[in-house]
Structures are given as C-alpha cells and as structure tokens.
Amino acid sequence: MTAKPALTRNQTLVLQTLTAAVEPLSAYAILDRLRGEGFRAPLQVYRALDKLLETGLVHRLDSLKAFVACSHPHEHGGEEMVAFAICETCGGVWEFSDSKIEDRFSAWAEAEGFLTRTTTLEISGLCSLCRQRAAAGEAVEAGV
Amino acid sequence: MTAKPALTRNQTLVLQTLTAAVEPLSAYAILDRLRGEGFRAPLQVYRALDKLLETGLVHRLDSLKAFVACSHPHEHGGEEMVAFAICETCGGVWEFSDSKIEDRFSAWAEAEGFLTRTTTLEISGLCSLCRQRAAAGEAVEAGV
DNA sequence: ACTCCAATGTTATATCATTACATCGTTTGC
DNA sequence: GCAAACGATGTAATGATATAACATTGGAGT
Ligand SMILES: [Zn+2]
Ligand SMILES: [Zn+2]
Ligand SMILES: [Zn+2]
Ligand SMILES: [Zn+2]
Numbered sequence: 001m002t003a004k005p006a007l008t009r010n011q012t013l014v015l016q017t018l019t020a021a022v023e024p025l026s027a028y029a030i031l032d033r034l035r036g037e038g039f040r041a042p043l044q045v046y047r048a049l050d051k052l053l054e055t056g057l058v059h060r061l062d063s064l065k066a067f068v069a070c071s072h073p074h075e076h077g078g079e080e081m082v083a084f085a086i087c088e089t090c091g092g093v094w095e096f097s098d099s100k101i102e103d104r105f106s107a108w109a110e111a112e113g114f115l116t117r118t119t120t121l122e123i124s125g126l127c128s129l130c131r132q133r134a135a136a137g138e139a140v141e142a143g144v
Numbered sequence: 145m146t147a148k149p150a151l152t153r154n155q156t157l158v159l160q161t162l163t164a165a166v167e168p169l170s171a172y173a174i175l176d177r178l179r180g181e182g183f184r185a186p187l188q189v190y191r192a193l194d195k196l197l198e199t200g201l202v203h204r205l206d207s208l209k210a211f212v213a214c215s216h217p218h219e220h221g222g223e224e225m226v227a228f229a230i231c232e233t234c235g236g237v238w239e240f241s242d243s244k245i246e247d248r249f250s251a252w253a254e255a256e257g258f259l260t261r262t263t264t265l266e267i268s269g270l271c272s273l274c275r276q277r278a279a280a281g282e283a284v285e286a287g288v
Numbered sequence: 289a290c291t292c293c294a295a296t297g298t299t300a301t302a303t304c305a306t307t308a309c310a311t312c313g314t315t316t317g318c
Numbered sequence: 319g320c321a322a323a324c325g326a327t328g329t330a331a332t333g334a335t336a337t338a339a340c341a342t343t344g345g346a347g348t
Contacts, residue, residue, distance in 0.1 A: 008294095008295065008296090009295095009296095010295080010296075026334080026335075027335070027336075028334070028335070040297075040298075041297070041298065041299080042335080042336070042337090043296090043297085043298085043336090043337080043338095044296075044297075046335095046336065046337075047295080047296080062206035062207045062264060062266075063206045063262075063264045065304095065334085065335065083249075083252075085252070085253070085256070085258050085260075087258075088261065094256065094258075096252060098248055098252060100248045101245060101248045101249065104242055104244045104245045104248065105227075105245065105267060108227075108229070108240060108242060109229070109267070109269075112229070112238065112271075112272060113271070113272030113275060114229050114231075114238075114267075114269055114270070114271055114272060114275075115269045115270040115275050116229075116267050116268075116269040117232065117268055117269040117270070118207075118267070118268045118269070119266070119267045119268070120206060120207045120264055120265070120266040120267075120268075121264070121265055121266075122206075122263070122264040122265075123249060123253070123258070123260050123262070123263045123264075124260075124261055124262045124263070124264075125253075125258055125259045125260040125261040125262070126258070126259040126261070127256075127257070127258055128256060128257030128258060131257060131258075131259050152325095152326065152327090153326095153327095154326080154327075170303080170304075171304070171305075172303070172304070184328075184329075185328070185329060185330080186304080186305070186306090187305090187306080187307095187327090187328085187329085188327075188328075190304095190305065190306080191326080191327080209303085209304065209335095
C-alpha cells in the first residue's frame with residue numbers, strides 16, 4: 001500500500017502559499033512569503049517544490065520560471081498530458097487536459113519511435129476577460 | 145517591401161554557432177564558443193538571440209533554458225505552432241509542426257475566448273536510437 | 289542506546305538574464 | 319557638409335534563478 005506519505009511542514013507551507021496565490025509564484029517569491037514562518041534560504045523552497053512536483057501537487061511553468069498549485073490534483077496521479085493557458089495581462093493560469101492533444105503527440109511519438117517522459121505545453125496570450133478589457137480600452141483611446 | 149534586413153556580424157556568428165551545434169546551447173555556451181571571435185560579454189549573445197528569436201531563425205527551449213537554430217526557417221515566417229521533441233540522452237532535438245495539434249489548442253482557445261500569442265510545446269524523453277541502445281544495454285547488464 | 293535515513297538548516301556557489309551607460313557608424317534632414 | 323537621430327556594439331555591474339556541499343536534527347527500527 002504505502003499510501004503517499006503526508007507532507008512535511010515545509011512542503012505544506014509551500015503548497016499552501018501556492019494555493020493561496022492567484023498568480024504563479026517564483027521560488028524566491030515563495031521564500032519571501034514564508035520568511036515569517038522561519039524560511040531563510042532558497043533551498044528550503046526548492047526542496048519542498050521537488051517533492052511537490054514529484055507527486056504532481058505542483059507544476060512548474062517553464063515559460064514563466066514559476067510554480068502553480070495543481071488545479072485538480074486528484075485527477076492526474078496518472079500519466080496524461082496537462083496543458084496550461086497563461087494570461088499575459090492578469091497572470092491567470094488555466095490548467096487543462098485534453099486527450100485529443102495527447103493523442104496527436106502520441107501519434108507523432110509512435111511514428112518516430114520516441115518515448116515520451118515529460119511534456120511542457122503552455123500557451124500564452126490574453127484571457128477572455130482581459131481581451132474584452134483591452135478592446136474597451138482601445139475604443140476609449142480611439143475616442144469612441 | 146523592406147526585405148528583412150541582413151543579419152549583423154554578431155547575429156550571424158550566433159546563428160552559425162547554433163547551426164553547427166548538434167545539441168541545444170545555452171547563451172553562455174554560445175559565448176564560450178565565440179570568444180575567439182571577440183565575444184566577451186553575455187549581452188552580445190543575448191542581443192543577437194533577441195533578434196534571431198524575433199525573426200524565427202532561432203527557438204528557445206524553455207524546458208532546457210537553451211537555444212536551437214530553426215530546422216526549417218523558410219516555412220514558418222507565419223504563425224503556426226511549432227513543437228519540439230527533446231532526447232534526454234543524446235540531446236537531439238526534433239522540431240515539428242502539426243496542424244492537428246494546433247487545431248486542438250485552437251478549439252480550446254476558441255471555447256474559452258483565449259487569444260493565443262505564443263506557445264511552448266516541448267516533449268522530453270528518449271529518441272528512437274537511444275531507446276534501442278538503452279534496451280541493448282539493459283540486456284547486456286542482465287547477462288543476456 | 290545505536291544505526292540508519294530522511295528532512296532540515298546554512299553557507300557558498302553556479303547558472304541564466306537584464307540594467308545602465310558609453311561609444312561608434314550610418315542614415316536622415318537641413 | 320553637418321548635426322540630429324538611430325541602431326548596433328562594448329563593458330561593467332547587477333539581478334534572478336537554481337544547485338552543491340556539508341553540518342545538524344529527529345524519528346523509525348533494531
Ligand atoms: Zn495538475
Ligand atoms: Zn487575463
Ligand atoms: Zn522553427
Ligand atoms: Zn537520443
């Protein structure tokens with residue numbers, strides 16, 4: 001059985017910090033938010049993140065060099081691909097999993113004999129809300 | 145018209161270095177290979193890379209913090225999504241563009257009202273050749 | 289109590305990227 | 319021609335991200 005071991009104090013604090021944040025946080029941003037809890041060095045954060053990344057409770061957004069708490073940790077203990085949409089204006093992140101996207105990559109990998117271990121799927125742009133706000137802003141500037 | 149301006153000396157050197165390399169190179173690795181050409185500071189590399197990334201002649205692999213020359217620069221002056229498969233053993237990179245993958249992301253974006261600006265699509269694992277070699281190696285270790 | 293092992297604490301260092309400012313050469317307007 | 323404007327370049331310093339190395343602590347198992 002060996003149910004997944006409970007999180008340690010440091011891991012819990014880091015996960016809480018990420019869960020509470022609305023936007024992705026860098027390791028050093030996490031560190032700053034945990035100084036009150038006694039955190040003093042980057043390694044305390046990175047070590048906790050290592051475990052959290054291993055168990056899938058946290059994801060790293062390579063394009064941002066930042067970390068987010070998983071939106072649905074219960075779901076993908078498995079192996080399915082996860083993708084992220086990142087709003088450049090508000091910093092919001094939407095995590096989604098699309099089996100059809102995975103199928104396409106699998107098809108490519110199959111054809112090439114490539115064995116996939118990890119994937120980085122991130123799209124950056126403007127979320128629906130920021131898009132609307134941007135359009136409204138332009139309209140104002142244009143004197144409409 | 146304004147045909148795209150010719151590359152400057154620094155840009156040319158950086159692009160040549162990336163093209164000659166078999167694996168992705170970090171900015172500092174590029175710098176080291178160009179010291180003989182008079183390069184002395186990271187900024188010389190980063191500035192050249194900025195332009196090369198803009199024009200699509202070079203890509204950054206976020207998951208590696210490294211850069212590669214584009215495999216088919218003529219093709220995507222346009223806007224289509226590009227994906228990369230990265231072998232963790234030999235460092236090889238395969239650049240491919242799959243309209244079906246793009247269609248899936250577009251479908252998601254359409255549904256959410258998300259406006260895509262840039263994408264990061266990278267899969268890491270073992271290429272066909274390294275996979276075979278790994279299998280052979282295991283066989284040897286097992287005494288077969 | 290003793291050993292083992294994982295987590296933690298601490299310092300230093302490695303790696304990646306940008307800011308700030310000076311210089312040089314070309315183009316543009318006069 | 320000349321000067322302003324601009325882009326590319328050179329150089330130094332700094333910021334931001336991540337890891338190495340080593341000491342210490344605190345159970346779990348014997
Ligand atoms: Zn997740
Ligand atoms: Zn937004
Ligand atoms: Zn390309
Ligand atoms: Zn390989």
